[in-house]
Amino acid sequence: MIVSPSLLAANFADLKSDIDMINRSEADWLHFDVMDGVFVPNISFGFPVLKAVSKICKKKLDVHLMIEEPGKFTAQFKELGTYMMTVHYEACPHLHRTIQQIHEAGMKAGVALNPHTPVCLLEDIVRDVDMVLLMTVNPGFGGQKFIEHSIDKVRELRKMIERTGSKALIQVDGGVNGETGKRLAEAGVDVLVAGSYVFGAPDALDRVAELKAM
Ligand code: DX5
Ligand code: ZN
Numbered sequence: 159m160i161v162s163p164s165l166l167a168a169n170f171a172d173l174k175s176d177i178d179m180i181n182r183s184e185a186d187w188l189h190f191d192v193m194d195g196v197f198v199p200n201i202s203f204g205f206p207v208l209k210a211v212s213k214i215c216k217k218k219l220d221v222h223l224m225i226e227e228p229g230k231f232t233a234q235f236k237e238l239g240t241y242m243m244t245v246h247y248e249a250c251p252h253l254h255r256t257i258q259q260i261h262e263a264g265m266k267a268g269v270a271l272n273p274h275t276p277v278c279l280l281e282d283i284v285r286d287v288d289m290v291l292l293m294t295v296n297p298g299f300g301g302q303k304f305i306e307h308s309i310d311k312v313r314e315l316r317k318m319i320e321r322t323g324s325k326a327l328i329q330v331d332g333g334v335n336g337e338t339g340k341r342l343a344e345a346g347v348d349v350l351v352a353g354s355y356v357f358g359a360p361d362a363l364d365r366v367a368e369l370k371a372m
Contacts, residue, residue, distance in 0.1 A: 159372045160327070160349040162187035162220045163362075165211070166202060167300045167353030173207075176357060177215050183366040187220040187241065189331070189351045194225035197249050198298035205234055212239040220351075222270065222331065224297045225249065229256040232263040244268030244291050244329075247275055257286050268329065272297065273305050277314045284324040289349065290315055294342075295332030300353040304333025309345050316346035336368055343372040 163185050168176040180188055190211065193202040202224075212219060218241035223231075228245040229252075235243050243265045250256045253269065260267035268289035271277065273296060280290060292311050295302040308330065315328055329349035330342050339350050350372065356365045 159343060159347075159370055160186045160329075161366055161369045162189040162329070162349055162351045163356040163366060164189040164191060164300065164331070164351050164353035166191045167357035169357070173211070174214065177211060179362055180366075181214075181216045183363050184370040185217055185366050186370075187218045187349075188215050189220045189222060189353075192221065192223050192225055193298060197226050197246065198224040200298040205238065208235075208238045208240075218242070220244070220349075222268075222291065222351075223249075229259050232259045232265070236263040236265055240265055242266040242268050242289060244270050244289065246270045246272065246297075247279065248272055253283055254286065257283065270297075270331075271311075273308065277311050277318060280315070280318065281322075284318055284322055284326055287324075287326050289327040289329050290319075291329040291331055291351075293332055294330045294334065294338070297332075301358075302333055304335075304338045309341060312342060312345040312347055334369075336365075339369050339372055 193200050195201040220242045221240045222244045243260045257267045266288040269287050270291035294308040327348040330347050331351035334350050334352040335355040350369050356362050359365050
């Protein structure tokens, strides 16, 4: 399993300690949630924080953009060391062009779906993306309850990927813990994002290892 702890649940008064912990952990990527207060009803962090994190983080940067018009910022995200740039389906009227721009900038491209957006809408884009992020809570906040229907969506997406010959990874984000993570792994997920389950625990390294072994 690829594990991408979500920085949103870290201690912002002592980010360096949390990044050092992630560097020592078995995590593969670090998940970085950008919110603009328009696409989602919350504001998180942006370029200055990414710049600082990028300098000390040894893991690949997995950037989840919960913002309108994300395609405007491909150059900046690449410049700051982004590995995977994920944009929301619901925020991109010209998604194919946005994915092209991300690739042209030299990054992997992901597309994220809100819980109410059906997997079947990916039919004509799934071969062009490197990852599909299925939101398993409504985006905007950490620590929410996992939406059960997500398991069916993972299975459906896994079938679509196999049928179309797409190479896309399946990522899930929201309410991931030891219990939901196991069921998501069985349903065919490749990448687990976890915020509060990792950073909220005294044994964060063990939690990462537990998810990694799934
Ligand atoms: C929510 C963010 C998530 C969030 C997950 O909008 O995209 O990455 O940090 O938090 P948990 O794992 O606590 O549900
Ligand atoms: Zn996220």
